[in-house]
Amino acid sequence: MPISRALFKFRKQLCGGLLALLLSVSGQDAFAQEPDVRVPNFWDPKAVHDRPTSIPDRIQFLAIDRYPPFVFRDPQGRLTGFNVDLARALCQELGSSCALRLKLFDVLIKALDEEEGDAIIAGLSRNRPGAGQLNFTEDYLKLPARFVVLTDDLESFDEQALGGRKIAVEAGSRFEAFAERFFPDAETVSFETAQDARDALRAGEVDAHFGDGLSLSFWLPSEAAENCCSFAGGPWLEPGYFDEGMAIATRADDPERAAALTYALRQLHQKGIYRELYLRYFPQSFY
Numbered sequence: 001m002p003i004s005r006a007l008f009k010f011r012k013q014l015c016g017g018l019l020a021l022l023l024s025v026s027g028q029d030a031f032a033q034e035p036d037v038r039v040p041n042f043w044d045p046k047a048v049h050d051r052p053t054s055i056p057d058r059i060q061f062l063a064i065d066r067y068p069p070f071v072f073r074d075p076q077g078r079l080t081g082f083n084v085d086l087a088r089a090l091c092q093e094l095g096s097s098c099a100l101r102l103k104l105f106d107v108l109i110k111a112l113d114e115e116e117g118d119a120i121i122a123g124l125s126r127n128r129p130g131a132g133q134l135n136f137t138e139d140y141l142k143l144p145a146r147f148v149v150l151t152d153d154l155e156s157f158d159e160q161a162l163g164g165r166k167i168a169v170e171a172g173s174r175f176e177a178f179a180e181r182f183f184p185d186a187e188t189v190s191f192e193t194a195q196d197a198r199d200a201l202r203a204g205e206v207d208a209h210f211g212d213g214l215s216l217s218f219w220l221p222s223e224a225a226e227n228c229c230s231f232a233g234g235p236w237l238e239p240g241y242f243d244e245g246m247a248i249a250t251r252a253d254d255p256e257r258a259a260a261l262t263y264a265l266r267q268l269h270q271k272g273i274y275r276e277l278y279l280r281y282f283p284q285s286f287y
Contacts, residue, residue: 070281124249154230157207168189172190
C-alpha cells in the first residue's frame with residue numbers, strides 16, 4: 001500500500017481520537033517522553049555536510065489540513081502539528097522566510113507545478129503518479145511495522161520464534177503480504193480492517209497483531225485499547241514493504257531547494273531539534 005494511501009487511511013480511522021489526545025496533552029510537561037524512549041535516527045551522526053551555496057530566500061510549503069499529528073488545528077483554530085513545526089524549524093535553520101499554504105491532497109503536485117508553492121510537505125509517495133519527476137529530500141520520518149501483544153504476554157513473545165502463533169493482520173495490506181511471506185510458521189489471520197485485527201488481539205483471539213507502528217502508537221494509550229496491549233520486538237523497515245518514508249518534494253527544476261532542505265534536516269537532527277519535535281507530537285514512540 002503506497003505511503004500516501006496508508007497515511008490517509010490511518011487519518012480517516014483515527015483523526016477524532018488522535019486529535020483529542022494531542023490537544024489534551026499539548027502544552028503539558030508530560031508531552032516529553034521518558035529519556036530512554038527510542039527516537040529514530042535517519043542520518044549518519046559522523047557525516048560532515050557543508051552548507052549549500054544556494055539557500056532560498058523564501059519557502060512556500062504546500063500541505064493539507066486535518067492530518068493529525070502532522071497538520072491540525074488547536075482549540076483556537078491555529079494550525080499546528082509535526083509538519084508545521086518542522087517546516088518552521090527548517091526555515092529558521094536556513095534563514096529563509098516561511099509560509100504554509102493548504103491544498104487538497106489530489107492537487108498538491110499540480111499546485112507545485114504551477115508554482116503556487118515551492119515544496120510539498122504532506123507524506124507524498126515517490127510512487128504516486130506524477131511524482132516521479134520531482135526532487136525529494138532524504139526521508140525525515142519512516143513508518144515501520146510493529147507487533148503488539150497483550151501486555152501479560154509481552155515477556156513470552158519472541159518475534160523470531162512465531163511457530164504456531166496466530167498473527168492478526170489487515171486483509172489486503174502490505175502487513176498481510178509480509179506476514180504470509182516471512183512468517184510461514186505462524187498462522188496469519190486476516191481481518192477486514194486494522195481495527196478488527198486489534199479488537200481480536202484485545203479479546204485474546206490471536207497472539208499478536210502486526211500493523212502500522214504510527215497508528216498503533218496512538219491506539220495503545222487510547223480508551224479503545226483498554227490498556228490491553230504493548231509493542232513487542234523492534235521496528236520492521238524491510239525494503240519493498242516498509243522502507244518508504246516521508247520526505248519533502250520540490251519541482252524537477254529546483255534541485256537546489258531540495259538539497260538545502262536535506263541539509264537543514266540533518267542540522268535539525270544534529271542540534272537535537274528533531275528529537276524535540278518527535279517527542280512533542282508522538283506521545284508514545286513507534287520505534
